[in-house]
Amino acid sequence: MRCHATAIAGSFLVVASMLTGCSSGSSDGDGIEISVTHPDDLYGLPWHVGRDQGFFEDAGVTISKIVPAEGGGATLQNVVAGRLPFGEVATGAVVKGVEEGAPIQVVGGGVQSVSDVLWVAAGEGGPADAAASAGTTWGYTNPGSVTEAMSHLVPTAAGIEGVERESTGGTGAGIALLEAGDVDLAYASPRVVAEQGDGLRVVLDSSEHVPVYQQTVIVSSRDYASDNPEEAEALLAGYHESVEWIYANPEEAAELWAEQADIDADTALELVQRAVDAEHWGVAFNPEALEAAAEGLAVTDGIKSVDWSEFATTDHLPEDARGELP
Numbered sequence: 268m269r270c271h272a273t274a275i276a277g278s279f280l281v282v283a284s285m286l287t288g289c290s291s292g293s294s295d296g297d298g299i300e301i302s303v304t305h306p307d308d309l310y311g312l313p314w315h316v317g318r319d320q321g322f323f324e325d326a327g328v329t330i331s332k333i334v335p336a337e338g339g340g341a342t343l344q345n346v347v348a349g350r351l352p353f354g355e356v357a358t359g360a361v362v363k364g365v366e367e368g369a370p371i372q373v374v375g376g377g378v379q380s381v382s383d384v385l386w387v388a389a390g391e392g393g394p395a396d397a398a399a400s401a402g403t404t405w406g407y408t409n410p411g412s413v414t415e416a417m418s419h420l421v422p423t424a425a426g427i428e429g430v431e432r433e434s435t436g437g438t439g440a441g442i443a444l445l446e447a448g449d450v451d452l453a454y455a456s457p458r459v460v461a462e463q464g465d466g467l468r469v470v471l472d473s474s475e476h477v478p479v480y481q482q483t484v485i486v487s488s489r490d491y492a493s494d495n496p497e498e499a500e501a502l503l504a505g506y507h508e509s510v511e512w513i514y515a516n517p518e519e520a521a522e523l524w525a526e527q528a529d530i531d532a533d534t535a536l537e538l539v540q541r542a543v544d545a546e547h548w549g550v551a552f553n554p555e556a557l558e559a560a561a562e563g564l565a566v567t568d569g570i571k572s573v574d575w576s577e578f579a580t581t582d583h584l585p586e587d588a589r590g591e592l593p
Contacts, residue, residue: 311333358484407434420563438455461538480563
């Protein structure tokens with residue numbers, strides 16, 4: 268899965284202490300830089316839309332650069348060690364980073380569905396449907412990832428028993444293991460499925476069994492948002508406007524994404540429409556999605572409970588898009 272919730276390592280404690288007493292964030296007259304997990308994928312679409320349509324500038328903030336990251340701990344490191352003011356980070360990585368002392372505050376939602384987590388078989392082989400998936404081996408990407416969480420939560424929700432799990436190390440490696448017969452099902456994104464054509468067959472769509480799941484959240488480094496509330500409010504308002512525009516204009520959003528990510532226009536439209544139907548993005552906090560993420564952390568990392576109020580705030584969100592914390 269692209270959005271890995273990898274282990275953050277004890278170095279965050281060192282980073283946190285280094286930042287104590289220092290100014291956090293980088294902002295100047297030319298705008299701010301933010302870090303986003305895989306910005307060329309659907310994670311980054313609202314950010315690109317907001318810059319293209321001028322929603323961020325209209326709200327009062329200029330994004331000068333989107334700093335890409337490989338997800339999870341890498342994105343969080345960009346915000347903490349790189350002292351960028353804001354970023355969109357895997358929820359699991361944030362929770363584990365906070366536990367290790369990372370100076371981070373969650374200020375808004377991000378991706379709140381798993382419509383991009385599909386479980387596939389190779390061609391005509393493997394399980395025919397969900398019922399036939401009992402007693403099979405599922406290949407997820409890496410320990411602590413959203414795909415590992417779905418390999419637990421989806422079978423539970425679907426009533427599938429006897430599932431074995433294997434870490435594949437990545438999407439491409441998972442497909443290779445699938446084709447070799449070492450796993451019966453493997454994770455693939457809708458984009459990979461579309462590009463593979465008849466080579467992959469979707470057996471389970473995670474979002475049909477786990478309707479909401481907070482994959483990513485928008486974070487501020489240390490106390491940057493509280494020290495710069497107008498900037499935080501403008502950023503979140505711009506993101507909200509971007510998401511609403513995507514929902515209202517999926518064809519135009521898909522066209523923008525196709526050009527930006529260099530993918531087939533028809534494929535882009537299919538995937539954007541799929542995300543829109545699943546309400547993939549949302550700046551407001553969705554308590555059900557956050558609770559589902561906590562369930563995922565319980566099965567992947569043994570984190571028994573998450574007190575979101577300790578490190579998340581609704582203070583900077585638009586009044587009509589705040590939602591609530593669990």
